Each structure stands twice: as C-alpha cells, then as structure tokens.
Amino acid sequence: MARGKIVAGILAPHPPHLVYAEAAPQNEVHGSCGWESLRWGYAACRERLRALQAEVLLVHSPHWQTIVGHHVIAVDTLKGLAVDPIFPHIFRYHYEVNFEVALAKKIAEEARVEGLTTALMTNPDFCLDYGSVTSLHMVNPQWDLPVVVLSANNSPYYFSTTKGMEEMTKLGVATRRAIEQSGKRCVLLASNSLSHRHFTEEPAVIEDMSAERIYQHSHYQWDMKVLAMMRAGRAQELLELLPHYIEETAAEVKAGALTWMLAALGVPTYGAEVHGYGTVIGTGNAVVGWYEDVEQGASNV
C-alpha cells in the first residue's frame, strides 16, 4: 500500500451565513447573495483540491466539544439535520455523509500512543455539529468523499490555551502518523474563524452587506498580521503568538483546529495561499490553503 499523505491543509471557517448565501439545496433556507469574498475564496480552494485528487476530508470543529478526551466518529454513515443554535433561521441543513472508519480508528489509536484520552463515537443517531457541516459543505458541496470528524476537546477552556495547544499538537502528530499508514490522500480542514467578537443584532435583510464590517479595527490589524505570517511560512512563530492573538481578539482558533492542523502538517515553513478574507457579523474569517507539493514544485504566490 502506498504511503498516505496530507495533500492540503485548509483553514475552513464555518459561519452558516456562507451556506445560506450559496442557497445550498441541502439547506432549508436560501439567501440571495452576500459574503462573496469568502465564498469566492472557497470556490478557488475547491478548484485547487480537485486537482489534488483528495480521497478523504478530515475536519476538526469547535462546535463538537468534548469534555473528556478527543473523540472521533467511527460509524459508516450519518444522515440528519444540522441546525445552528444561534442562527436556526438561516441554517437547517440536511446532510448525508460517509465516514472513513479505518482511518478514524487509526487516529484514535495513534492519539493514545501520544498519551491522549480518546474515544470512538459509534452512536448511529449522532447529530453532526453545524461547524463541521459548514466547512465540509463549502469545500465539497457534492459530499462525494468520505470524511473523518474529530471533536474539539475542551482543554483550552477548562484548563488554558497553552494546555489546549499541547493537546491539539499531540492530536495533530497522531493524525499525521495515522494518515501515513492509511494510504489515502487526505485534506485537513481547520474549522475556525480568526478574530471572533461579533455583533448581536442582525440587519433587517440578513445578507445586507452594507451592515457587514469588522467588529473592531484592532481585530482587523491582528487578522492581517496573522495572515501575513501564514503567507510567509512562519507557522512556528504563529503558534508562539497564538495565545496572545487569542487574548486580543477572542479568536476562535482557541478551540484548537488550527493548532491541530499545523502540527499535522509538520509546522510548515512554506507559504500558505490566502484564498479570501471577509467578516461575518463582525468576525474575521479567512480561507487559507497550505499546499506542500505545489510550494515545493512551483510558485505559490
């Protein structure tokens, strides 16, 4: 069996507004427009992933939070309705998804080797969280690839950001080892926004872009600083800065997906490609791709 590999790592934020604005047929509610800079960024990302012939998508989402240990879904299929608890009026999504169970089990096994508490989620009636569903939809709206979904252990909140990052780093290292043994071409999705303060009142027209802007200018400045580091291949420096960035902007990356992904990618020194940046109800969001082969084989400006 050929050695498996991570063909891309994607920062894949999950505001449900993006699925609403896409008028996705799986969603019960259809918007007419909005948040194009992010949606077009996702479209560009999809083009890149198609060329990479990915076989499995793995997602780590802050909205499947587990208190004890790191859980991995290990059922063949799930079918159901995901509803955003904050925005049920724009996100009621009917999903049907197949899982790469062998890889999920291998990740749990390797995570245990790293000393992490793990569990396999085997409830056939489990309801997928809206964060995972949104990121998976925006990257692959036809849902024709099997997936692996990992929970976000609560350690960044229950203990500290630093403790959480230690856990997610181990999970990333374990994920990489498991993928290498799987023989599969895998894409990692870190389902996180960047800065994360948001407005608490919606405009009368949800997709009214005249009401959309960053919550606070300093958050925008921080987001730009972080994106510049990603583009420059300064992942190690970014990881060191992350606790301070989280403190300054309430960044959703606190939940661990970005740390998990960067660790799995081996803390990349090649530059990432920023496909798009935009705000959603004031939060900062970016679609960013790390494509190791492209960087090493050709330009990735």
Ligand SMILES: [Fe+2]
């Ligand atoms: Fe979120």
